[in-house]
Amino acid sequence: MSCVSVYGKTVTDSVATHLSSLNEKQKNILYEFEILKNNGFSTDQFWLKNKNHFPQLDDALRDELAKQVFVNSHIVYSAPKDAAIQFWMQTQLLTNWMFYLSAFIAICALIALFKKYWSLLIEVLIKNLTPLFRFLFSPVLLTYELFLIGVVCVIYGCIIDEFVLRTVIIHLGLFLLWSQSTAIFTKVYWVKKYVLEIENKFWGKDPWETVKTICLPAAIVTLALVYILYKVPSDVFYNYEIVVSGIAAVYALPFWRSLEKYLCPVLFPWQSDYSARSIKSLGACTVIALFITVVLVCQWNAVFYNVITALTGLLLLSFLILSSKINFRYNYRNYYYLQFVTILFLAAAFLYSYHVRLNEIIWFSLIGTSIYIMLKYLEVSSFFSDWKRGKAWAWKLLGLAGLLWLLGKGILYISKFLFIS
Template identity: 55%
Template sequence: MKKIVFLLFLFCTNLFAKEIHPTEQTASLNDSQKKILYEFAILQKSGSDPNVYWQKHKNQFSALNDTVRNQLANEIYANSHIVYVPVKNSAVQLWMQTQSLTNWMLCLAAFIAICSVIGLLRNYWNSLIDILIKQFAPLFRLLFSAILLTYELLLVGVVCIVLGCFIEEMTLRTIVIHTGLFLLWSQSTAIFTRKYLVQKYIFEIKNNFWGNDKWETVKTICLPAIIVTAALFYLLYKIPGDTLYNYEIVVAAMVAICALPFWRILEKYMYPILIPYKEKDDFIERSVYSLAACVVLALIIDGFLIWQNNMIFSYVITALTSLLIISFLLISLKDNYKRNYKNYYYLSFVATLFFVAVLFYSFQIHSAEMIWVSLIGVSIFIVIKYWEIPTFFFSWKRSNTWTWGFLGMAALLWLLAKGILYVSGTLFV
């Protein structure tokens, strides 16, 4: 009898000494039960009486004593967070959509302002300098010279870049920084070329790019591009949220590479990949050959970055692909190959393969930027070929032909729009 009583005592002790594991039990609850326990914990912590609430919902639980219930409620409360999801067509959702639209409008305003400021500087720079020199000639003779003014403007450009990073308003920040980038490029070019007016050193850039003096090419084009590239790296470090500089740095870096001395040697071996019939087509401009070589280099870099499959390079890939699209549109124009159409046929075929590959790649990675870039590029390419191919058989110069041509282009654009909608609907809906 004593043994039986002792065994019963051990059994009861073991039963009540079991440790409660709230984490394991929480995982076994469904969402409705977790919600009830979470609200129960809120009532407890707010000082309200939670028993009335518990009596209404305790039938959703199996046998659950108060201790386990309290532990589970505290566990769920401690490890929960509230996520607010605005209701569809609610005021908050509409406000969020409006904010997204205004962000795009601000970006567009900044871009237009940048182009306008650069255009104004280009148009009125010489006149402004002349007026300032005439009006303040004595003071300028005392304090300034053409060389000193160039260095001062270079310093202003550096200040705009450095201080522009601290401007909170995105549009104003973009304008100030790009003004600084323009001054940094223009004044560094002026210093290296020793031509202190815009028109003069732009002529030097064109002259030296095709010249035989490699060092002049490096000074005139490569070094300013390297300086601007370094400034863009600084901007990416200081304000990584402004993605625009990820695209611009690709352009600056490509300019720097294509102005290096060894590029002229590599160019001879690279452009025949896209323009193989040089000996029979001596009327192609040299700029087309250089652009073809740059396209080959950009294709190699772009393919390598895509092969890496790393999100870090997504902006660079988009920028390079955009440059490649523009370049293929330019070098595949019929006007570049007026005497021999073999290169035109070959390049049109290569460009078609490229655009198809870009289109498939953009839809595969589901990148909105790449999809837009590829669709726009493909559409422009198709429209260009629509106008070019018939010129092998007749001329568009007659008025009646132009009318029919525009009517056909309208139908072509309609088909393109319907095709894009169908493909996007098939892939994403």
């Protein structure tokens, strides 16, 4: 047994000097002395026997040295030579090496056996596990597995701190939830096929097919987005996505098909003009979204600002699509009417956002107005000559560049007026 001292307590200079001069033998004697003292034994005989190993020490200094050695030491045990414990330790070391050797030999033997019976093993595995793998990776079960992976991605993504990784994982989960729920409800398990199913069922006559093909998957995604917004409220862009999925879920309900003929005249008052059915459906959906937006705006409650912003962004996009010349083939009465409605909406959105100081809607309206003006420039030019076949395309392009410059100057002036003045 040996005593190893590590001094960590503050002592007097005299005690510290004596401690530093002690050798290993003296430390062991003082350690044993302190043990005897702490256990209530007489230390006189022990000290008389061992005091010759020390220089002249008074009792107080001796007791302090013994105390410091005891407090700041730990025991290192070494078994005596030929002791039973030493033999047991050597036996354990030997058997450990035997175990290592047996493991190495077993690995070599297994490799040799695999080499000899590998083809037979593969044949047995294929024969017995093929039904299991066919079941595990069948289109039906794989669809449910991917759906569960989507749920895990949404839940796990919400607890990730890093923004980019969190956004990627959450959107992967949302895509899996939408695609696999659509596959489950349509019983069509390939993406290219059930995308066609969505388009066919939207215009189909069976209401239940429309509900389970479009409405239910959109509702599942909407619920997932509600959970995401609850867990990660700082990611405000999910407000826009939940509006999209929510509108898709609501508008896919079959009874809206019967209401389209009453909603479309709001944006298409002249029925003699031909428009694609998808454009009329977009118009009806725009009317619904516009009504919801007006209702929320009239609440004058900051709680709805994110939803109003999202709806405004969608409405801007819808009006840009609806007001496009390409949707009108024979006469342009609805086209001119929609230009008026679009300009009115852009102005109303800008004035509202300026009044309540919603910077997102201000920028939406400025960017939307810029895109609208550029589109109208291209459309007005196309009234007189085709861009591809006309000879003045370079002048038109130069005019577009000048228009962009003017729009940039206008946005700078307006932003300076709004945010600096």
